[in-house]
Structure formats: C-alpha cells, structure tokens
Amino acid sequence: MKKPQRDITLRFLAEPQDVNFGGKVHGGAVMKWIDLAAYACSAGWSGRYCVTAYAGGIRFVAPIHVGSLVEVEAKVIYTGTSSMHIALEVTACDPKSLNRRITTHCIVIMVAVDETGQKIEIPKWVPETDADIKQHDTAVRLMEMRKQIGEEMEIFVK
Template identity: 75%
Template sequence: MSSGQREVTLRFLAEPGDVNFGGKVHGGAVMKWIDLAAYACAAGWSGKYCITVYAGGIRFVQPIHVGNLVEVGAKVIFTGKTSMHIAIDVQASDPKTLDNRLTTHCIVIMVAVDEQGKPTSIPEWIPVTEEDRQLHDSAVKLMNMRKQIGEEMEAHVKYLKK
C-alpha cells in the first residue's frame, strides 16, 4: 500500500572513491545516486518494488567536488497505471557554507512490479498546485517527445542491422 510519500531527498558527502581522472565526481557516480533517489521516491509513492525503465535528459550543469554535501531530490511529477515519472535535481555545497548549487537534473521513469516481475498498478498522483500542474504538463510533453525519438531510433536500429 502506498504511503503517499511524493518526494524524498538523499544527503551524503561526496567521497574520494567517487572521483574521475579530472578530480571531480564522475558522472557514473551521480547517475547511481539519481537511480537510488528515484527508487526511494517511487517505492515511497507506490508502496511496491520498482524498477528503472528510463533515465533521460540528464544535464550535468556543474561539477561536484570531493567533500561536497550532495543532495539528490526526487519528486513524482506524473503517474500512469504502473509507472511514475520522477523529476531529479542534484545539488551540492561546501558543508561549511551550505550554499547549494544545482549540479545535475533529469527525469527517471520507474515501474512498480509484483513478485513475478510484472508491472502492477499504483496510486494515481493528481496535481494540485500550479507548480504541480506545470510539472505534470511538462512530463506529458516529454512523453510525446520520447515517443518520437523512439520511432527515429527504431529506424536507426533497423538500418544498423542490415
């Protein structure tokens, strides 16, 4: 059963093991954090085990440095019958100043599954505030764009298989 928890924030310090060859936190570590936050958010909303089916539009805006306090915020912005669109914002700051700056943002789509791994129904999220309605409308626009991109990619896959 859903707890109705629509959003979650994970907080932790960026560690030396997260660094790339350039001395900044590498994108793979950030993507892992995004996936963890998306799962926690989706599971909190649906009350079920959830899997990642899409992560897109990932924008790395600013680097994250070792020792930064990292906050990964995740919020449900659209629900289907079994899926949840989760907006993710990653922010970082020096823990001494706590002056957060946006470092990364994206959309992740999670699907709730049953014990056999089959998609299962979830509670509907209904936007209430104007900001919620804008986020919901944005998710719908992105779904339509992903469909078009998927059709174009399918043409490429068919061509490459020849």
Template identity: 85%
Template sequence: MNAPQRDITLRFLAEPQDVNFGGKVHGGAVMKWIDLAAYACAAGWSGRYCVTAYAGGIRFIAPIHVGSLVEVEAKVIYTGNSSMHIALEVNACDPKSLNRRQTTNCIVIMVAVDQNGHPESIPQWKPTTEADKKQNATAVRLMEMRKKIGEEMEIFVD
C-alpha cells in the same frame, strides 16, 4: 494506511572513490545517486518494488568536488497505471558553508512490478498547485517526444 510519499531527499558525501581523473565526481556516481533517489521516491509513492524504465534529459550543470555534501531531491510529477515520472535535482555544497548550487537535473521513469516482474497498479497522483500542473504537463509533452525519438531510434535496433 499511510499516505503515499510524493517526494524525498537523499544526502551523500562525495568521497574520493567517486572522483574521476579530473578531480571531479564521476557522472556515473551522480547517475547512481539519481537512480537510488528515484527508486526511493517511486517505492515511497507506490508501496511497491520498482524498476527503472527510463532516465533521460540528464543535464550536468556544474561539477561536484570531493568532500561536498550532495542532496538529490526527487518528486513524482506524473503517474500512469504502473509508472511514475520522477523529476530529480542534484545540489551540492561545501558542508561547512552550506552554499548550495544546482549541479544536475533529469527525469526518471520508474515502474512498479510484482515478484514476477509484471507491472502493478499504483496510486494516482493529481496535481493541485500551478507548479505541479506545469510539471505534470511537461511530463506529458516529454512522453510524446520520447515516443517520436523511440521511433527514430529504431534504425539502430537489430
């Protein structure tokens, strides 16, 4: 049996159809790339089909220009019974210079599901390095914060 893959990097070229009226890549195009990388990372870890349960904390730091080489790095930072918290970082550069700069980061939660859409158990990830332990602890704190935010948001749900 192959070991689960904890991280992955997907690469894209920012194409003209990805650009908005301001000449920069649409935030929606970046979010699509993030979702694709989160899925690939979650499926690689779990060995299962996965669905997006949450995407948050999306921070657009710098614009991406058409023609840029875009790298979306995704890595598991926490696992539940069927869920995986994936930290994502987007970097872009001119492919001729390869001067990378961070453009976006966020957290996505993916859930492994069976053919009927029911959650399935996944392998558990345990942090080993200090950096992993810090990211794992942050994921736990963010879960607690999201729960509080969810309670506050109920006023908007009919």
C-alpha cells in the same frame, strides 16, 4: 491507509572513490545517486518494488568536488497505471558553507512490479498546485517527445 510519499531527499558526501581522472565526481556516480533517489521516491509512492524504465534529459550543469555534501531531490510529477515520472535535481555544496548550487537534473521513469516482475497498479497522483500542474503537463509533453525520439532511434537497434 497511509498517504503515499510524493518526494524524498537523499544526502551523500562525495568521496575520493567517486572522483574521475579530472578530479571531479564522475557522472556515473551521480547517475547512481539519481537512480537510488528515483527508486526510494517511487517505492515510497507506490508501496511496491520498482524498476527503472527510462532515464533521460540528464544535464550535468556544474561539477561536484570531493568532500561536497550532495543532495538528490526526487518527486513524482506524473503517474500512469504502473509507472511514475520522477523529476530529480542534484545540488552540491561545501558542508561548511551550505551554499548550494544545482549540478544536475533529469527525469526518470520507474515502474512498480509484483513478486513475479509483472507491472502492478499504483495510486494515481493528482496535481494540486499551479507548479504541480505545470510539471505534470511538462511530463505529458515529454512522453510525446520520447515517442518521437524512440522512433528515430530505431535505426540504431538491430
């Protein structure tokens, strides 16, 4: 059996239709690119169709200008039975200089599903390096925080 693919990088050119009224790439376009990379990463790991279950902690650190070369790096940092926590980092640069700068980062949770839309078991990811262990442990802590946030958010749900 082929080893699952843990990470992927997607590249885009920021086009005029991606720009908001302020002249920068709008957050919705960046979030779309993030979702595409999270899907490609999770499908590569699981070998299955995957759906987005959660996107959070998104931080827009710096603007992206039209014409920029954008890279969205995605990697698995935790696996459950059917879910994968994907860490994403977006960088951008002028394609002539290739002087990259981080613009956005977040965590997305994807779930592998079968043909009927039911959750399906995926390969387990085991951290190997110190950096992997640190990211894995952070993902576990974030799960606990999301539970607390979810409980607090119940007030807004009818």
